[in-house]
Every structure is written in structure tokens, then in C-alpha cells.
Amino acid sequence: MTDVFYDDKFVGNVDNPQQFVEQVKEQRRSSKLPKALNVYYDDLYNEVYISTTTGRAQRPLIVVRGGKSLFTEDLAQKLRNNEITWGYLVEQGVIEYLDAAEEENALTTLSEEELTPEHTHLEISPILLLGLVSSLVPYGNHTNPVRLEMGTKVYKQALGIYTSNYLQRYDTDCSLLYYPQIPILQSFMYDILDYAKHPSGQNVVIAVMSYEGYNMQDSIIINKGSIDRGFGRSTYYRPYIAEELRYSGGLVDEVGIPDKEVKAYRTEADYRYLEKDGIIYPEADVKADEALIGKTSPPRFLGEVEEFSIAASTRRESSVVVRHGEEGKVDMVVLTENEEGNKLVQVRLRDERIPEIGDKFASRHGQKGVVGMIVPEADMPVTSTGIKPDIIFSPHSLPSRMTVNHILEVLASKVGALSGKYIDGTCFDATPEEELRKQLLTLGFREDGAETMYNGITGELMKVRVYIGNMYYLKLQHMAANRLHARASGRIQLLTRQPIEGRAKGGGLRLGEMEKDCLVAHGAALLLKERFDSDKVIVHVCEKCGTLAIYDEYRKKQFCQKCGTGTDITPIELSYAFKLLLDEMRALNVYPKLILESKY
Amino acid sequence: MDDLIKEYEGIIPGKLLEDIKRESKEQSLIKKQVKIVLDKVKEEYENAKIDPGEAIGIITAESFGEPSTQMVLRTFHFAGVAEVNVTLGLPRLIEIFDARKIPETPSMEIHLKSEYKNDPKQVRKIASLIKETKLEDISREFTVNLVKSSIEVSLDRELMRELSITPTLLVDSVQNSLKTVSVKYKDDDALVIKSKSPEGELSDIYRLKEKAKNAHVKGIKGVTQVVPVKTGNEYVIQTAGSNVREVMEIKEVDVENVLSNNIFETAEVLGIEAAKETIIREAVKVIENQGLDIDIRHIMFIADVMTATGNIKGITRAGITSEKESVLARASFETPIKHIINASIIGEVDSLNSVVENVMVNQAVPLGTGLPGLLAKMSAKLEKEDKKKK
Known part of the structure; x- marks a missing residue:
């Protein structure tokens, strides 16, 4: 006697649980029961669970009967010819969806050759053990899992076309990459994702070598010529919003150029771009702290009338100004009203970001680094065929991280670039290395991908051959321009008269307890005193x-x-x-x- | 030759002088050569001296602080030889420098006299002498007889024979450790314990049972585990639990080589200098175990500071920090209000002689470039004195 639970409610008993479960499964496969229904026999507690609830993650598997996959070569051929669809296979019970519980009763294997009569299911593809983003990493089976995960992490930070309607949107802190490309080395997931519609990187020529010591510790060297041709450029968007709020007592905010009598009036120059309605015009070139939307607010407390003020108006200035340390062009101005019927002004600023020292770049293998130097094209090393790399990558980043796929990508993309083909780099199912080497040889290159190079500065022949090829590079969200911060004098705190904290407010960089200890340890007593002045x-x-x-x-x-x-x-x-x-x-x-x- | 070396006494440390004496004899150097050696050693020794105004305290703190941040990642690792677990890593380091009264895992390393230390049989016998045996360890069952209000303990004969515990010894030692009870040995390997005091509460007998379980039978109190370990070509006894005083009374033990990791116990039995050495030895043990490299002089310095008063003081607000002369320095390290109020009650004066106070008032710290003052003859009178005369 085995208890049967339907959606966690006890419904009855069965005598032969195994047979019962099999029957349920059969009925589901023949579409007499819904495909979303899962059944699970717990032999430890001798209970059967049937679940039809929402919120269970299911995954598809090929059904195996008697050690034979139901997905036959015949079906595969039909699928290739578009005669049948996925839906048809599910309908026919060739493919079924299991949830986490039913998986406990299943015995699956990765390849058809490994099937035995005990097996119940066959995995559709071994790549399914990876997630969506991890399956975008080419040659994922040739890397350290930690780096694979870093590769996926880095992919999510890459700039590209994040959405097609970006012009209509007011997203905070978003960027758009110029000339995004689809990679030469792809996996099948790129097609499924429709990656060509929202790519987020560019194909570059990469040389694995050092250059004047400016690519130490994961930094990279970029060819100035590549930047001039558009590599790694992006636009940074930031929206600014002002609302005419209503306060008790019939008082309202007012959008318009503030009157000079108003409290906390900025300088006249700060309002110079505002038009008569108090709102900036599109394509105005603005710098930090300049007003975008002129606005005044009523006094904070009712009856806050200053006795000795001659001015009739006691309104406060509350304009929206460009953030500290930022600048740009006004991209779009929208005048509308919000749900409460208040006047709403939105201004979007756009700033072109050209790669500079400190910007972060990464390959798809968790090999991330910042730009260490931008080298004039004339000074870049050059191959005998005249190819100058876009990026110089340090060889020290490779052995300890064991990202073999990084090396393979250079080889594969080189083959792809030379032969004008896309190369398949799907995890577990990629073009084998031997094949790539053979192709490279027939294309007239050394099969190991190395090439003779000449020093760009002196013109001398380099003593060793350099590993050079193509690669897909990502520009990441973290740009030096968003982080750069320094100050001499500026705002101070009222209470302690010490400088305020925070980049956005133009604060200082704290010389903290441990930094103090460092100066003491060096005996730099007078420098320490001066720091704390x-x-x-x-x-x-x-x-x-x-x-x-x-x-x-x-x-x-x-x-x-x-x-x-x-x-x-x-x-x-x-x-x-x-x-x-x-x-x-x-x-x-x-x-x-x-x-x-x-x-x- | 000896005259020449004598000249350098007080300039070069005695240990180095002795080394030079021995070496020059071995190398059969002439006087002139010895002079060169001595001068060179003197120069090197002078170079090795720390300059006045060097911030040794902070350098020590930084030398410890930096590697210990790496240690945090490997915390709660235990390590030890054969079944004796010893706390290591950051927790142990904190334990040492906080001067905790009892370490989390007290242990001893007992060296034996040369007659015994190479014979594994003898060593094992001595080890079994040291290990504490409680009544619970040699008994099979404790039964409470409520009618007779007594406790019957059925004993494990085999174990007793193995540990060479005779019935008389057992009765005596149980009697000794439980005091107000009568202990009788029955022939069928059982011990009857009965309270001497008249009819007590029912719970008393149960309390007595718990007490009886822990009754000391044999060995040295506090030593729960004993493992003989071969190090080099001698056998050393590693223990869990520490009791230096009693171990030293055993005649086979090399009295000069009983090492406990309990700093306070060492201080009590062997004195403060021994405790200082214990601090150094234990800290070095942790650091070496973690594969870190901290100069031993930093550890020696900390140990010196901790034991300078003759008592062991931890690096805590109750320990060496409370010894600081400056009120402001004490107040800047935990519980400021307490220190300020206490200072105001007795009218303490802070003469701003140290680092923290001067940082607080924004003055140059008396270290490094801030240390030297200027002595000058004043030909003109100070302005203020002029004013006073007017």
C-alpha cells in the first residue's frame, strides 16, 4: 500500500506504485494527461507524488525505451527538413519535460552510445548542463570552471545594444556600443538568442605579448588607430527628471528660469542654456553643475517669512543640474505629465565615451583587464604581412588561470577571419583544435598561430614568433570617466569642518586610520600633520x-x-x-x- | 688576544664576542686579523641598531596585521599530531595576544630524561602514568539504588588491569576526590558509593552520581589525552590538557623541557620570563604553521610589552592599553567616556608625549622627522617676557 499525493493533498492508495507511476507517465506521453504534470515515486518513504502546480522548473529530455532513444535518425532527418517541429516531438512523447522531483526517478546519459536498458532518458545535448550565458562562452569545456563563471559574469557587463527601442527609453546609467559585431567564433546558442539583433562586442586582432611593461597585471594595450576607427566607442546616457510637485496650502513648484531674488540662486551663467520655459534645448553642450531644468519651490515651512528680507519672494531654487563630474550633450527633452497630473520634464544627456586609460575590457573567458596604454598605430608591432594588432594581451594572464579556450579562440577566429566563415565553438561540440590547425596551414599560415613580427618603434625583427589572431572583445560598463575623482579644496561638513565624503558631492578622499599608520611607520611626521590640516x-x-x-x-x-x-x-x-x-x-x-x- | 676582545666588551654583545673568540681560535687568526673582524662586526652591529624615532610599535602592528588578513580566510582549521587537536590559525593568535586565561585547547609537550627518551616501551608506560583516568573511564555502568540511596558502579576489570589500577588504589582515590562519602569495593567488580550525610534530597544522589563519574582515579588532573610522538630520534609525549606542576614532579620527566601552551600556567609555575618565551614560541608556531613569514623580533617585542609589568597583559583595553600614560590615547581606543570621566575626577594631565594624542590635536607626532627639537641660544628676549615687564 502506497500513499498517493496529488499536489501535496492525500488522495488515495495504490498497491503497485512502480506500475502506477509508469501508467501515469504513459498517459502523459500519449497526451491523455497534461505535459506539465509530473509524477514521482519516493521509494524511501514509499509515497507517490503527482504535481501539477505552477512554479516548478521543467526541462526537456529525450525518452528512452529499452535502451533505445525514441528520437530516431528518421525523426532527425524530418526535423532537418522542417517536416516536423519541436511541438510534434513533445506531442508524440519523444521528448518530455521533467521537474526536479521526477528527475530523481530518471536515469539519463549524455550520449546515445552510453545507453543501457536501465536508462530512462537521454540528454538532448550536453550543453544543457550550462546556463544560457555560460553556453555563450566558446570552448567552454576547455577552461577552469571558475573562469567560465567569470566569463559569464563579464558577459553580462558588456556594452552593446541592450534593447532596440533605446531611443524611446529613459534608462538610468546605460550605454550603447558603436559598431557592435557578432563574433566569428560562435556557439549554437547565439542563433537561439537572436544575438545578431543585440550584439555586445567587437572582433579584434590580438597579439599575445608584452609591450614596454604597460600590460602588466591584466592590463591591455590598445592600438590608437583602432580607436580612431571606432573600436570600443560608446555613448553614455543619463536622464534627469523634474516634477512640479504640489504642496499643502496650494503651493506648487514652478518650472522656469529662477528669479534672481530666489534663495540659493546660482550664477547667471549656470542658467544660460535655458529657454524661456526654463527648460534646456536639445543638443546643448553642458558641463557639470549647469542647469538643465530651471525650477523654484515654495518655502519649506509655511510661515517661514524672513523678517529682514526685502524681497517679496521667499521661494527656493531647486533646479535640476548636471551631476558633479559629468558632462554631455542634451539628447532629448520630453514634456509630459505624471499620473497625478503634475507637470513632468525629462531631459536625457548623452556623452560619447572614447576608450581611454582605465576603461575595462574583457574577452569571453573571464580574462578582464583595464587599458594600460594607448599606442599610436605607427608604434604597434607588425607582422610580416602588415597586420597590426588592435589589442596586446599579456601572456602572464594565461598559465595560472588555465583559460585554454582563450588561446583556442584566437586560433579559431583566425581561421574564421581568413576563410570568411563563422566557426562553431559550442561547448563539448566545437570544431576540434586539429581541424583548426589543418585549416590554418592550408590558408598559408603557421599551424600554431604564431607569426614573425617586427618592433613597431625600431623596425627590428623580433627574436621570437608572436601568437596572433582574432578575438571577440567586450567593452565593460566600468569606465574610468565614471570613477575619476580628485579634489583640492571644496565643501566641508558643518559640524567638524572636515571635507565632506563622496564623489558625487565633490568630497575628499579620506586618509584613514591605516593610512595614518603608514605615514607614522615611515616617520613622516610633518607630512602627516599637513595631511590632517x-x-x-x-x-x-x-x-x-x-x-x-x-x-x-x-x-x-x-x-x-x-x-x-x-x-x-x-x-x-x-x-x-x-x-x-x-x-x-x-x-x-x-x-x-x-x-x-x-x-x- | 683576550685583551683585544675585552676592549670590545659593552660595544659588541657577549654572545658575538664569544663566537669571534672561538672562530678566530679555530681559524688561527693573528691579532691584526681579529681586529679587522671585530671592527667589521662592530660596524654591522651598529648598522643593525634601530634608529631613534623609528615607529617600531606600528611597524610591528603592520607586520602582523597584513598577513593575518590572509589568515582570516583559513580560520577554524585545526591541526595537530595523531589525535591531539590543537587550535591554530587566527583564533589561536587572538587567544595568545588577548592573553586569555585558559587556551581553547591546552596542551603540553613533555620531553623525557635521556635514559628513557629513546625507548618506546618506557615512553608509553610513562605516558599512561600521565594520562588522567576518571571513574567513568574504567566503569561499565552507574546504577542508582534509591532504596539504599547509594550508587553502584560496575567496573571494567580488563581496563583496570591494563591501567594497573588495584581495588585498594581505586577506593582510596575515589574516597579522596569525593570526600564526604563511604566507598566500598565488592568482590563482583563493583564499587558502592554511599553518602555519609543523612538522608538528603532525592536530587542529591543524582548530583553525587555526576560527581562520581568525574572522580579522579589515577594520572595527572586535566590531562585528557596522551600521545607519544617520535621527533628526530627521541620520543616526546604530546598531551591534551595541561598541568605543568604535577608533570614536573614525575621523576622520568626532563624538568627543563616541559612545554605548555598555557601562558598563565607557565607564568605561575616557572615565572614571567618563561611565560614570555611561551608567548614567543606559541606565536611562532602559529605563524610557521600558516606558512607566513613574520620576523621573530616583532613577536619578541610584543611578548616583551605583554610581560613588562611582571604580569601578563593582553593587547586589549583591559591589558596594555590601560597602561598608556595619555588620557586621550586611552580614550581613543574603546570606552572613551569612561576614560574621560575618570581623568576628570582625578585631574589627569596629558602632556601629549605620544603619537595618537598629537594626531588628535593636529600636531607633529614625536617620531621620525617630528622627533628632533632645536636647541638654540637666545640672544634676544622672548616677546612675551618683554610684554610682562611693561
Whole structure:
């Protein structure tokens, strides 16, 4: 007696569970039961589960009966001739979908030769053990799994055409690659994905060698000529949004060029691109902190009327300005209203990004790196046939990572480029290396892919042959222009008078505790002091009571609030944060007395 | 020759002088040559000295801090010889430098006197003497007789014979460790334990049963495991559990070579210098085990700081940090309010002599380039003094 559960509800008993399960499966295969129904016999607890619920991931497998695959050569031929479809095979019970539970009862194998009478299913293709993106990595079976995963990770960060209607969209932080190409070396998944409609990389010529030490530690060298011809260029889009909000008391935001009377008015120059309606015009060339949409808001608190203000208006300026450190051209301006009926202005900025030092590039094998140098085309090494590589890749990145597929891709793409064909690099099912070598030889090249090269600067013949060929390269989201940050002076915090934090706000880079330790360890005492001078102040101290005295700059008078004018008052240099600490101690009823002494 | 070497006493350390003396005799050097050697050694020794104002504390901290960040990834690894597990890696390092009273896995390395150390049979016998045997270890079953309010322990005769425990010894030692009970040995390999105090609560007898299980029978208290290990050509006894004092009383043991990893126990039995050596030895053990390379002088420095007061102080707010002279330095390291309030109660003065305080007030730290001052003869009077006279 075996309990049977239907969608986790007990429905009855059967005497012969194996037979029962087989019957259910048969009925499903003959389409008497839905294809989405799965049945599972748990021999440990002696229970049968039938599931028809949503949310179970199913995967297709070829049904095997008596050690023979139901997907015969005859069917395969028909499929090739487009006489039958996938749907037909599912309908006929040649292919069925299993869920995670039913998989427990199945015995599958990868190839038809391995089938035995015990097997119940045959995998359609071994590539199914990989995910969607991992199956895009060519020669995936020739790499370290860690690198395979990195390859997929990197693929997701690649710039390309992320959607076809990008012109109508207002996506934050998105980029579009110029001249995207489809790779020479592909896997069958590229067709399934319709990759040609949204490619995200470019085919380049790559030489595996070092160049003046500028491709150390995973950095790459790019040919300036390739960049000039359009390699790796992209457009960066950023939308800016302003809304005319309504506040209680009938107050509203107002889009328009702000009046000069308005609180926190910027300079006139900042508003120069705004048209009469307060909105910037398309194709305006804007720099950081310039206004895109002029806007004023009502005072924050009702009744916030400044007594001594002559101006009638107490409105605040709240324009939308270009982010700190960014610039670009106005790409599109949209005037509309939102769900609540408020006026909504959207402005999209576009910025052309040409590859520069620090931009990140990667191959499809988890070999990512930043640009270390951009070399003038004339200085690039050249092969005897006059080919100059687009990218120079460091050979040190290969042995420890064991990304053999990276090396194979160079070879395969070289064959493809020379013969004008696409090469199949599908994982487990790719064009074998021997085949590629043979083809390369017949194309008139060395079968190992290496070529004699000449130094581009001196014209000398290089002593060793260089491995050179084609490759598919991806430009990744992380660009130096989005990260670059430095400051000299700028905004400070109100409380501590130390510089504010954060790139977007133009803050400083903190010299933290451990960096401080480094300077101390080097004995660089005066450099350390200078680093921490960002909040230094001169305070006047009463030598009698040791507290802060007052110095009246205007009348040139100094006095202590406690001891009067008769005491010695000396100016000293302190960090403002320490002055704050003394104040806080005083608030704790602790009296910190400063005892002054001559430093010299 | 000896006169010449004597000249250098106090300039070159004694150990080096001795080495030079021995070597020059072996190489049969003449006086002139020895002089050259001595001068060269003196020069090298002077070069090796650390400059005044070198930030040795921070350099030590950085030398430890950098490699230990790598160690974090390999934490919670245990390693040890044959069944004796020893905590290693970062947890052990933290344990040492925090000066925890009892290590997570106390252990000893016992060397034996030269007569015994090469004979595996003897070593095994001595090892069995050291291992602690509890009543529980040699018994099959504990039965509580509620009617007689006694506990009957059925004993494992075989095991007892193996460990050479006689019934009389057993009765004596159980009697000793349980005190207020009467212990009787019955012929059928059973022990009857009965409380001397009159009829207690029912739970008392169960409590007594738990106590009886842990009753000490034989061996050295605290030593739960003993493994003789061959190192080089001698046998060494590795233990789990540490009890230096009692082990040293065993006559076969080489008293000078009983190494415990319990710093506090070592300090108590052998004194603070031994504890210092223990800290160094244990830290080096961890670092070597992890395949890291930290100069031993950094470890020696830490051990010195930890033991300088004569007591072992950890590198914690209760340990060496509380020894700092400066209020501000103490306040900047954990529990600032406590330190500021206490300082205000007794009116402490901070003379800004060290690093942290000077960083806080934005003054040059008294280290490296910030250390030297300027001495100058003043021909003119200070401005302030002039003012006072007026």
C-alpha cells in the first residue's frame, strides 16, 4: 500500500506504485494527461507524488525505451527538413519535460552510445548542463570552471545594444556600443538568442605579448588607430527628471528660469542654456553643475517669512543640474505629465565615451583587464604581412588561470577571419583544435598561430614568433570617466569642518586610520600633520583658565569670558575636531584645561 | 688576544664576542686579523641598531596585521599530531595576544630524561602514568539504588588491569576526590558509593552520581589525552590538557623541557620570563604553521610589552592599553567616556608625549622627522617676557 499525493493533498492508495507511476507517465506521453504534470515515486518513504502546480522548473529530455532513444535518425532527418517541429516531438512523447522531483526517478546519459536498458532518458545535448550565458562562452569545456563563471559574469557587463527601442527609453546609467559585431567564433546558442539583433562586442586582432611593461597585471594595450576607427566607442546616457510637485496650502513648484531674488540662486551663467520655459534645448553642450531644468519651490515651512528680507519672494531654487563630474550633450527633452497630473520634464544627456586609460575590457573567458596604454598605430608591432594588432594581451594572464579556450579562440577566429566563415565553438561540440590547425596551414599560415613580427618603434625583427589572431572583445560598463575623482579644496561638513565624503558631492578622499599608520611607520611626521590640516583652526586660549578666549578681529581686542581682559591670551593651532571634543567634554561637565607651553 | 676582545666588551654583545673568540681560535687568526673582524662586526652591529624615532610599535602592528588578513580566510582549521587537536590559525593568535586565561585547547609537550627518551616501551608506560583516568573511564555502568540511596558502579576489570589500577588504589582515590562519602569495593567488580550525610534530597544522589563519574582515579588532573610522538630520534609525549606542576614532579620527566601552551600556567609555575618565551614560541608556531613569514623580533617585542609589568597583559583595553600614560590615547581606543570621566575626577594631565594624542590635536607626532627639537641660544628676549615687564 502506497500513499498517493496529488499536489501535496492525500488522495488515495495504490498497491503497485512502480506500475502506477509508469501508467501515469504513459498517459502523459500519449497526451491523455497534461505535459506539465509530473509524477514521482519516493521509494524511501514509499509515497507517490503527482504535481501539477505552477512554479516548478521543467526541462526537456529525450525518452528512452529499452535502451533505445525514441528520437530516431528518421525523426532527425524530418526535423532537418522542417517536416516536423519541436511541438510534434513533445506531442508524440519523444521528448518530455521533467521537474526536479521526477528527475530523481530518471536515469539519463549524455550520449546515445552510453545507453543501457536501465536508462530512462537521454540528454538532448550536453550543453544543457550550462546556463544560457555560460553556453555563450566558446570552448567552454576547455577552461577552469571558475573562469567560465567569470566569463559569464563579464558577459553580462558588456556594452552593446541592450534593447532596440533605446531611443524611446529613459534608462538610468546605460550605454550603447558603436559598431557592435557578432563574433566569428560562435556557439549554437547565439542563433537561439537572436544575438545578431543585440550584439555586445567587437572582433579584434590580438597579439599575445608584452609591450614596454604597460600590460602588466591584466592590463591591455590598445592600438590608437583602432580607436580612431571606432573600436570600443560608446555613448553614455543619463536622464534627469523634474516634477512640479504640489504642496499643502496650494503651493506648487514652478518650472522656469529662477528669479534672481530666489534663495540659493546660482550664477547667471549656470542658467544660460535655458529657454524661456526654463527648460534646456536639445543638443546643448553642458558641463557639470549647469542647469538643465530651471525650477523654484515654495518655502519649506509655511510661515517661514524672513523678517529682514526685502524681497517679496521667499521661494527656493531647486533646479535640476548636471551631476558633479559629468558632462554631455542634451539628447532629448520630453514634456509630459505624471499620473497625478503634475507637470513632468525629462531631459536625457548623452556623452560619447572614447576608450581611454582605465576603461575595462574583457574577452569571453573571464580574462578582464583595464587599458594600460594607448599606442599610436605607427608604434604597434607588425607582422610580416602588415597586420597590426588592435589589442596586446599579456601572456602572464594565461598559465595560472588555465583559460585554454582563450588561446583556442584566437586560433579559431583566425581561421574564421581568413576563410570568411563563422566557426562553431559550442561547448563539448566545437570544431576540434586539429581541424583548426589543418585549416590554418592550408590558408598559408603557421599551424600554431604564431607569426614573425617586427618592433613597431625600431623596425627590428623580433627574436621570437608572436601568437596572433582574432578575438571577440567586450567593452565593460566600468569606465574610468565614471570613477575619476580628485579634489583640492571644496565643501566641508558643518559640524567638524572636515571635507565632506563622496564623489558625487565633490568630497575628499579620506586618509584613514591605516593610512595614518603608514605615514607614522615611515616617520613622516610633518607630512602627516599637513595631511590632517584640512580642519585646522587658530583658536585663542586664555593661559589662566585654559579655556577658549575671544578675539575680536574688528576691534583688535582679546578677552577671556571668565577672566576678563587682564590675562595672557595666546593663539594656538588645533584641529577643529579637537576643539569640538573639548566643547563636548564641557557639555559633559568635564573641564578640559589647556596648559600652554612654548614649542621651542 | 683576550685583551683585544675585552676592549670590545659593552660595544659588541657577549654572545658575538664569544663566537669571534672561538672562530678566530679555530681559524688561527693573528691579532691584526681579529681586529679587522671585530671592527667589521662592530660596524654591522651598529648598522643593525634601530634608529631613534623609528615607529617600531606600528611597524610591528603592520607586520602582523597584513598577513593575518590572509589568515582570516583559513580560520577554524585545526591541526595537530595523531589525535591531539590543537587550535591554530587566527583564533589561536587572538587567544595568545588577548592573553586569555585558559587556551581553547591546552596542551603540553613533555620531553623525557635521556635514559628513557629513546625507548618506546618506557615512553608509553610513562605516558599512561600521565594520562588522567576518571571513574567513568574504567566503569561499565552507574546504577542508582534509591532504596539504599547509594550508587553502584560496575567496573571494567580488563581496563583496570591494563591501567594497573588495584581495588585498594581505586577506593582510596575515589574516597579522596569525593570526600564526604563511604566507598566500598565488592568482590563482583563493583564499587558502592554511599553518602555519609543523612538522608538528603532525592536530587542529591543524582548530583553525587555526576560527581562520581568525574572522580579522579589515577594520572595527572586535566590531562585528557596522551600521545607519544617520535621527533628526530627521541620520543616526546604530546598531551591534551595541561598541568605543568604535577608533570614536573614525575621523576622520568626532563624538568627543563616541559612545554605548555598555557601562558598563565607557565607564568605561575616557572615565572614571567618563561611565560614570555611561551608567548614567543606559541606565536611562532602559529605563524610557521600558516606558512607566513613574520620576523621573530616583532613577536619578541610584543611578548616583551605583554610581560613588562611582571604580569601578563593582553593587547586589549583591559591589558596594555590601560597602561598608556595619555588620557586621550586611552580614550581613543574603546570606552572613551569612561576614560574621560575618570581623568576628570582625578585631574589627569596629558602632556601629549605620544603619537595618537598629537594626531588628535593636529600636531607633529614625536617620531621620525617630528622627533628632533632645536636647541638654540637666545640672544634676544622672548616677546612675551618683554610684554610682562611693561
